[in-house]
Amino acid sequence: MAMAIAVYPTRMELLKLRQRVGLAQRGHDLLKEKVDALVIEFFEVVRRIQEARAKALEQLSAAHRALLMCFAIMGTLETKQASKEAKRELQVEISTRHIMGIAVPTVEVGEVERNALMRGYSLRMTSSVLDEASREFERALKLLIGLAELEGSAFAIARELERTKRRVNALEYILIPRLKEALKFIVMKLDEIERENFSRLKRIKAMLEERE
């Protein structure tokens, strides 16, 4: 793994390398804190998804039951025709908010439920089963919009979590070990040079003393 970092054994390099190790260590520790915080945020969203999903799916199956009833009583063709005539202009407000630098969606939706007149299909179509099916689907849609926001947030947080974890691992298992390796090398080399200088000095001193 560790491809050695090329360094010149000088005091200056040693100082620079110590600073690099410090920076890498600090980055590692902080990004690890960030991972922990993201995990907290992620599980909170997941918890809310569990609740929201159960409710939304229950409502969706209730809606499908109401639609089947409508097909049976009003007729399939007539129901489809009504769905084409219906006012289909539901709008949702979507903006983004930031969780630790991650853009996550925020969805706001006004009243989804309408009365029979607002739904727009011609009044000759109106029947209580059609109204019922429409209302049940409106309710399901409202819950699903909330669920979409939560799932969108969960995916966005998960992506950032994976990215940050990769950075932490790269620091922990690659960069920091290499820097420390290089640091060890420099310290060793500098020691060696110092020892050489020391013995050279001793030799010179001895030579000088001999001359006296």
Add this chain to the structure above:
Amino acid sequence: MSFKIAVVGDQDTVTGFALAGATYAHISTTKEETLVKLGEFFASDEIGLVLITHRVAEELGHDFRRMLQTKRLLPLVLRIPDKTGYAPEVDELREIIKRTVGVEITIREEGG
């Protein structure tokens, strides 16, 4: 910003959400046609949310997943069960949790 809603799925799902006010709809036919339609929905600046049934999403397979990965933040895409309640065994969120956090938890509530 205000956005409209699109729905992709079987006849019943599309009928139901059209009744509820969804503006755009596509009843899935062939894989190719549905992919083209989804491409339009994803490229539209008007659409903020696309509902698509799990069944159709699965039929589209790899192509759909790639579209999801490369799409912009909007529209949001939500996969939903059809009238049979069908949802795949493998839950994407659960897979992500396993990968990122290394814990297995159950997301889907039983029944519903």
Add this chain to the structure above:
Amino acid sequence: MSADRLIKLELSKLNVHLPQRRLSLKEALLSAKPQVVTRDGGVHKFKREELEFLAGLLPEADRDKLQLPILIALEPKLGRGTARISGEAEVKVVSRVLEKEPAAGELLIYRPEVAILRRKLPTTTQYLFLW
């Protein structure tokens, strides 16, 4: 990009979600749109129900002392998973929410408590990364 620049970039992004200026609870309660502008120019909104919940935990005289969002300071030197809450009113409120003994000046809380705090006060708390 060099490894060092990449680390510096990551560090520089850690706190961009924090407000340029915090808002006191009193100001927030009086505002029609209680929100702050973040360092990266975004808008962070406070939920009214949270503001009212906080108001219920504090004597009226302390409402202009509580600065929002309440900062959950994560600092590696405290040990992993340990966070610090600073400020008299902030400590008072967080102690009440977590049912901890109130401390003077600052309060140390641990990861499960951070999770509870984030759940109960999702818009009125934020993480602060310190080094």
